[in-house]
Amino acid sequence: MEIWISNEQEKVEFTSEHEDLIRRVVERALALAGAHLGTEVSVSVVLVDDEAITDLNRDHRGLASPTDVLSFAQLEGEDMGDLPEGEPLPLGDIVISLERCLAQAADYGHSFERELGFLTAHGVLHLLGWDHQTPEEEAAMMAKTEEILAGLGLQR
Template identity: 40%
Template sequence: MTLNIEYETDIKLSFDYESIIAKVVEKSLDREKCPYEVELNVILTDNQEIKEINNNYRSIDAPTDVLSFPMIDYKTPSDFSGLEEEEDNYFNPETGELLLGDIIISVEKVIVQAEQYGHSAERELAFLTAHSMMHLFGYDHMEEEERIIMEEKQRNVLDELHIYR
């Protein structure tokens, strides 16, 4: 797995954020039975930068906690069958890794939401990473039935890593 983590803000987290992100990514890949080595980019930024990205891509002129940019068009969530048929679109030609997508997280939101929800910033970062990973696997939460499935998957990842509220 190639996990590229870029820290693009002066706001500091006082814990090993790289380890947390890597653990959640690996557990998510295992739980969703991804049969490939993957390439994934994670950017940790501030509210101003994520607000600009949110406005550019979603026409929402406000900061958000996490943005997910999946590279795969799944027939159904986590259906990895048939991806090799479109190898040029989904795999890095140099490494053969599946190009899963990009995750952008606001460090400011991690800190504020952790306090709001009464848990650690480590737990909030883990949750946002798990949430975004489910989006990269094609899950969504626009409909109630989808939301229930996605939340259960996120919870299972965090529970298996013993990351609790």
């Protein structure tokens, strides 16, 4: 499994412990929700500020406002063609606003690490095809997210 993490912002402190947390959440999420993959995979996580995620949100969703996390799945109905032998299957990219993460942690009364874990798990689930368009999907996705986080000690 390859996990690429890139901190593209300077407004919120991002430590090696935060990077390790993201890696552990991605690994656990894939173990619990992506076991059916049966192949090596890669995931990219990009950390940005509100300005950058607003631009992405506007360009890709038509919403000119900041959001907390965006996921860009590689496997949404497109033929990837043949990957070179031994190359991991790219699941896609997760973009997280660390400014939103920090604000939401304060709003919800829990740690920045809990919120970062939540947003990471949520993003991975989207890469795996999970959605929350209906109340039933929302409940299932929230339950799976909480299961992922509980195994890492990131309960509310």
